[in-house]
Amino acid sequence: MDHILPVSRGGPSSWTNLVSACKECNNRKADRTPAEAGMPLRVEPFDPALAYRVGGHVEGLPVLISA
Numbered sequence: 001m002d003h004i005l006p007v008s009r010g011g012p013s014s015w016t017n018l019v020s021a022c023k024e025c026n027n028r029k030a031d032r033t034p035a036e037a038g039m040p041l042r043v044e045p046f047d048p049a050l051a052y053r054v055g056g057h058v059e060g061l062p063v064l065i066s067a
């Protein structure tokens with residue numbers, strides 16, 4: 001996991017400030033924002049608790065099925 005705004009610069013460990021990245025990309029980005037690193041986000045992060053709340057109640061959460 002990589003912080004979009006680095007912790008060293010005040011970034012929180014929240015759903016919307018964390019993205020998954022491989023070791024190489026994480027190292028390449030280092031202590032910079034995606035804009036500074038020239039690495040735009042492929043997917044805008046979101047809070048899953050909010051994303052599945054439709055019409056005032058929580059819809060079924062996705063289930064991970066292990067083969």
Ligand SMILES: [Zn+2]
Binds near residue numbers: 021023025026
């Ligand atoms: Zn990578």
